[in-house]
Amino acid sequence: MSTENQIVIFETTGFPNPARIRAALAEKNALQDVSFVEVDVMNLEHRTSAFYAMNPLGTVPVLKTPEGEFISESTAITEYIDAYFEGASLTGRSPLERGIVHMMQRRAESLVMDAVGTYFHHATDGLGPSIETYQCSEWGQHQKQRAVSGFEYFNRLLANRPFVAGEQFSMADITLFYGLAFADFAKLSIPPALAHLIAWRERMSTRPCFSQQ
Ligand SMILES: N[C@@H](CCC(=O)N[C@@H](CS)C(=O)NCC(=O)O)C(=O)O
Incomplete structure (x- = not known):
């Protein structure tokens, strides 16, 4: 599947911060609208120059926007998801x-x-x-x-x-x-x-x- 023009989530299955992003996407009914890439933290894939180029702090999750920007920090990613997709607000309205x-x-x-x-x-x-x-x-x-x-x-x-x-x-x-x-x-x-x-x-x-x- 081509991930061009699509949101991509770099995550590690079973880890708590990436799980926050899946829950936010599920609340927005948007799990099917993004693609996921597994990062092998146990084999230090998050401490490579390729990964640091996406997130200098070397942590998952990271979100790649359709424009090719990288957003890390689970709260910031949740903000982005909340604004991007329809549905009940996860971050408050007023x-x-x-x-x-x-x-x-x-x-x-x-x-x-x-x-x-x-x-x-x-x-x-x-x-x-x-x-x-x-x-x-x-x-x-x-x-x-x-x-x-x-x-x-x-x-x-x-x-x-x-x-x-x-x-x-x-x-x-x-x-x-x-x-x-x-x-x-x-x-x-x-x-x-x-x-x-x-x-x-x-x-x-x-x-x-x-x-x-
Ligand atoms: N403040 C970051 C924390 C992210 C974080 O610590 N992620 C963990 C996985 S749950 C990680 O990448 N650990 C790898 C490491 O610290 O080497 C966020 O909110 O996303």
């Missing part, structure tokens, strides 16, 4: 909604996704010695505590609202959902007492964008 969605998305990223990621990459074997070329275990353990505080924060928040940013599903839910999936993978369990967070997650897991990718 100024107030947009501000709140971005605030909550960043909290989900910082307090859960990134905290879990730093714990995984620094305080465990992570993806193995060829990828984890620098580790600081103390920093990783500190971020583990930050992740647990993040779980507690979202548990309190979700006691009084159906979705992370309020009454509507948004990209903040996607980020938190895959942050928790990453926590499972890193064997960082959600304390059973966090009933609101656990109930939210159960509800989300039946949502087609998460269950039918």
